[in-house]
Structures are given as C-alpha cells and as structure tokens.
Amino acid sequence: MLAMNYVQFHVGDWDSSTRLLSPLEKGVYIDLLMLYYSVERPLMRSECERISRAYAPEEKAALEYVLDRFFHREGDVYAHRRCDEEIAKAAEKSEKAAKSAQARWNKGSRGKKASDANANDMQNGCTCNADADANGMQTHSERNADAMLTNNQEPITNKETERKKKEKRQAITHAFNLDLLPSEWADYAKQVRPDLDTQTVFADFVFYFTQGRGAGELRSDKGWNQSWQGWVRRQKETRNAKPAGSTAHQQPEVFDEAYYEGSMNPDGTANWG
Numbered sequence: 001m002l003a004m005n006y007v008q009f010h011v012g013d014w015d016s017s018t019r020l021l022s023p024l025e026k027g028v029y030i031d032l033l034m035l036y037y038s039v040e041r042p043l044m045r046s047e048c049e050r051i052s053r054a055y056a057p058e059e060k061a062a063l064e065y066v067l068d069r070f071f072h073r074e075g076d077v078y079a080h081r082r083c084d085e086e087i088a089k090a091a092e093k094s095e096k097a098a099k100s101a102q103a104r105w106n107k108g109s110r111g112k113k114a115s116d117a118n119a120n121d122m123q124n125g126c127t128c129n130a131d132a133d134a135n136g137m138q139t140h141s142e143r144n145a146d147a148m149l150t151n152n153q154e155p156i157t158n159k160e161t162e163r164k165k166k167e168k169r170q171a172i173t174h175a176f177n178l179d180l181l182p183s184e185w186a187d188y189a190k191q192v193r194p195d196l197d198t199q200t201v202f203a204d205f206v207f208y209f210t211q212g213r214g215a216g217e218l219r220s221d222k223g224w225n226q227s228w229q230g231w232v233r234r235q236k237e238t239r240n241a242k243p244a245g246s247t248a249h250q251q252p253e254v255f256d257e258a259y260y261e262g263s264m265n266p267d268g269t270a271n272w273g
Contacts, residue, residue: 004037004090017070025062028052029070033083040087042077173218176209185225189232196235205231 018026035051036043048054054063071078181202189198205228208214219227 004040004087007037007086007090021066022062024058025066028054028059028062029066032066032071033080036080036083037087042074042079043071044077048078171220171222173220173223175216175218176206176214176224178206178224185228188229192229193232193235196232201232201235 018029021029031051032043032048035047039047048063048067052059052063054060067073067078071080073079181199185202186198189196189201209217209227
C-alpha cells in the first residue's frame, strides 16, 4: 500500500462529469473518491454507506446514483477506473523512485565500504610502517650503543675531559706575550744547559720574538714551549754572564739564528732530526 497523500485534481474533468449532480450527490462522490485513494483499492458496500452517512432516504438515493454512474461493481466491491489508473501511476512512480533511491543507497554503501577499506588499508599500512620505522630506529640505536660500548670500553672521566680542554686551549695560536721566565722553562734550561745564564737567554728569546725577526709569529702554548726548548738547545757556547756593555735585547753571538730557524717547523714546533 502506497498510502497516497496526494492526488491530482483535474478541475475540467471534475466539472464536466459532475455538472448535473446535486450538491448532495457531489458530496457523496467526493467522499467516496477520497476513501478510494486512501485505501488504494475497490470499496466495499458497507464502507460506502459508512463514509457517505447514507441513512436518510435521499442520502441513500444519492449514494445509489453515484455508485451506479461512476463505479463498476465487481462482486461485493465497487471499483473506479480513473482511481485505479492514478493509483497505478503513483505505484509505478513510487517503485521507480524506490529503485532509484536503492541504487543511490547501494552506490553510497559501496563507496563507503571502499572508503572504509582504503582507510583500513592506510591505517594498517601506517601502523606497519610506523612499527617498521620504530623497529629500524631501535635496531639502529642498539647498533650505535653496541658500537659505542666497543669503541669506548671505559667511560670518559673528568680528568680526560680536562685534558682534552687543555689540549684545545694549547692548540690556539698567539703571539709571544711573556715578560717573566716561566719556572718550567727555567727548570728545563738548567737541566739541559746548566752552563747558560738562563735569564740572559730568556731576554734574548723575548727580544727576538717581540722586536726581532720573529716578531709577529704565532704559536700555541705548546709551540712556544718547544720554541724555547729549541732556543736553549741551540746555544753554541757557555756564557755565565753577559759581557760588559751588552744589553738583553741584543742578538747574542752565541746564538745562530739561521741554524735555529732551519730547525723549527712553521707552527713553532721543533724539528731536531
């Protein structure tokens, strides 16, 4: 059953077919039509009497006239050709509409299933990729950790860190800037060349690298230390005291500059081979 809630009302057809009817007969006819469209089937006699409220003689006469003129009796029911045609048209439209709607729903359902499947595949793929990446990162981290344990059997101590910092500081080059003889330099000179006047040798060293040919040269702390050691070792003769009239900034006769410079590397380290 379609449960028709709407029918087309053709004014011209209605007027031409009911122009000779009385108002009472028109009322009975319209009531029967509305019931017919509502139940979407031929009407029983009892339904016709009840809907038209045909109790009085004139009401019963009006009902009989309408049924006889506009309806076709089929056994115990009364059928109406125009109503059956309209109901059939409505049913056909409804069926087509239902099929169209079902097709749309099916298409949407397939699309949703495909979308859900793609989403699941993407999610599974992302999950797998994420797991693989995580496993790869973990494996890589574990390999790095193993390599670190293999290459560094002992942990880096604070002492070793300080040693590296000291070496880094010593690697920074600078011009000679000492005015006083460092104690370790003096100890080295006394140990290697006890015959020398250490202060005089240091004064010559200072003059050479601040005002002499070595002025402006850059060394690291380690380089300046090696330069001092080379300077001491290259002294040619013993001189316990400065000659009268000499000054600390004069180039000493006991030192051969060419010999010294030829034995030094560009960075100030000694080349005594």
